[in-house]
Amino acid sequence: MTPRALSIAASLMLAGPVAACAHAQPASPQAATGPAIAAPSPRKADNFVATPVDPAVTALQERALHDDTAYGIVAGLTTEVGPRMDGSEAEARARDWAVPRLKSLGFSNVHVEAFTLPVWQRGTESAAVVSPYPQALRIAGLGNSAPTPVGGLTLPLVYFASLNDMLLAAPGSLKGKIVFVSNAMQPTQDGSGYGSAGKVRFDGPSEASIRGAAAIIIRSVGTDHGRGPHTGVTDFAPGVVPIPAAALSVADAENLERMVLLGKPVMLHLDLDDHQIGMRTSGNVVAEVPGTDPNAGVILIGGHLDSWDLGTGAIDDGAGIAITTAAAKLMMTGGPHRRTIRVVWFGDEETGGFGGLAYARAHGTEPHALAAESDLGADRVWRFGTKLPEDAKPVADRLAAALAPLGVVRGRGVVDGGTDVEPMLALGVAGVDLNQSALRYFDYHHTPEDTLDRIDPEQMRQNVAAWATLLAVVADAPEALTGNRH
Ligand SMILES: [Zn+2]
Structure with missing residues (x-):
């Protein structure tokens, strides 16, 4: 997930306690004086839905809870392909792996839609405290980092406890220094901590360059305390000279912070052989469960096929493509359905969302019902949100009723969709978010620990059941989901 998506997620409200209060609140008589205030309606909360659930939806949900297709996909992808950086030879192998797999699962119109993008490549990377407490540090370069000069940089370290502290440094004041910004991240169920804590990665290197720094190292944007650094993309603002930029593992960042606080000047060596290598090819893998009514609009679902290189891309985002694909496959039985379900394994999400943009460029004028x-990750879905036209509200009510047995509550607020489908939502297409618990996601996100064993098969099945429920509710819905805006 991208910073933009999560900063939007941060604005969402929790649904549960709101509903509980609505019931507990007795209607109070209007005061003799003062403004007229309507008494709260005990049943107005959206969580209280009396909508019956279609038995076919319940049956599908039950099948999904015993279906391991998703786990099989992510196990196959991480074992037979492994890490797959966007624009790399490995990502091309992933597409070659995907096409026959999707065909064998029974999908129609399976094909690759190629696009090009600028590619950054990691080389050898190292960092060490030279003095006063010499020892190696575990780091990973950030996507778009510049290389250090050959032989590396050995320079004094300047420490900031937070990004805000660094932003207060005057332009030019960091010249000849390697900046170190510490910045702890707390786990949250909705993952919104990534939006705020992540700023140090998204914006820190650019801001350090503006202030004259020779290089920057940051505490990893992660909620673990391990030695696996969290990589991820950084963006240098237009006109800003890229500088070497890397993330320290959380354990190493805490160690370095302790050294700094002992009061002696710290000298650091940093060596990054990372480079922009020009334009390369990526591609979106597309597969469909055909519907009967082309005018009803496509239901677009999916995740991203590319991954960072440190782990094997299991939770980010092998899980997402596996979950959505397994749910779509479940819809092949009992069909055909009114709407075409299109599953897309997006290329490049991690370094700029080029896959989602390429999809919107190619398909933006086709009728879409929902994206x-x-x-x-693959931990349980706990909340859903919808961006639907007002006259499609019954669809959201049916969805709330159908998802309730899975322990999924109804959220309110902005639906962002995510980086891959965001360009379609921006065109006016309706959206649904199925929010997974992110309480442990950022322990492993973008680290060497993003491997298959982080996926709990039981929670993954609950995800598939939630997605199958969504598809079952929307595939034949008589309401116009996107309306005439698209
Ligand atoms: Zn992702």
């Missing part, structure tokens, strides 16, 4: 993606 949704899975890109926050």
Whole structure:
């Protein structure tokens, strides 16, 4: 998931306690004086729905809870392909792996839609405290980092406890220094901590360059305390000279912070052989469960096929493509359905969302009913949100009723969709978010620990059941989901 998506997620409200209060609040008589205030309606909360659930939806949900297709996909992808950086030879192998797999699962119109993008490549990377307490540090370069000069940089370290502290440094004041910004991140169920704590990665290197720094190292944007650094993309603002930029593992950042606080000047060596290598090819893998009514609009779902290189891309985002694909496959039985379900394994999400943009460029004028993606791991779905036209509200009510047995509550607020489908939502297409618990996601996100064993098969099945429920509710819905805006 991208910073933009999560900063939007941060604005969402929790649904549960709101509903509980609505019931507990007795209607109070209007005061003799003062403004007229309507008494709260005990049943107005959206969580209280009396909508019956279609038995076919319940049956599908039950099948999904015993279906391991998703786990099989992510196991195959991480074992037979492994890490797959966007624009790399490995990502091309992933597409070659995907096409026959999707065909064998029974999908129609399976094909690759190629696009080009600028590619950054990691080389050898190292960092060490030279003095006063010499020892190696575990780091990973950030996507778009500049290389250090050959032989590396050995320079004094300047420490900031937070990004805000660094932003207060005057332009030019960091010249000849390697900046170190510490910045702890707290786990949250909705993952919104990534939006705020992540700023140090998204914006820190650019801001350090503006202030004259020779290089920057940051505490990893992660909620673990391990030695695996969290990589991820950084963006240098237009006109800003890229500088070497890397993330320290959380354990190493805490160690370095302790050294700094002992009061002696710290000298650091940093060596990054990372480079922009020009334009390369990536591609979106597309597969469909054909519907009967082309005018009803496509239901677009999926996740991203590319991954960072440190782990094997299991939770980010092998899980997302596996979950949505397994749910779509479940819809092949009992069909055909009114709407075409299109599953897309997006190329490049991690370094700029080029896959989602390429999809919107190619398909933006086709009728779409709905777009949704899975890109926050494989832990259980706990909340859903909808961006639907007012006259499609009964669809949201049916969805609330159908998802309730899975322990999924109804959220309110902005639906962002995520990086891959965001360009379609921006065109006016309706969206649904199925929010997964992110309480442990950022322990492993973008680290060497993003491997298959982080996925709990039981929670993954609950995800598939939630997605299958969504598809079952919307595939034949008589309401116009996107309306005439698209
Ligand atoms: Zn992702």
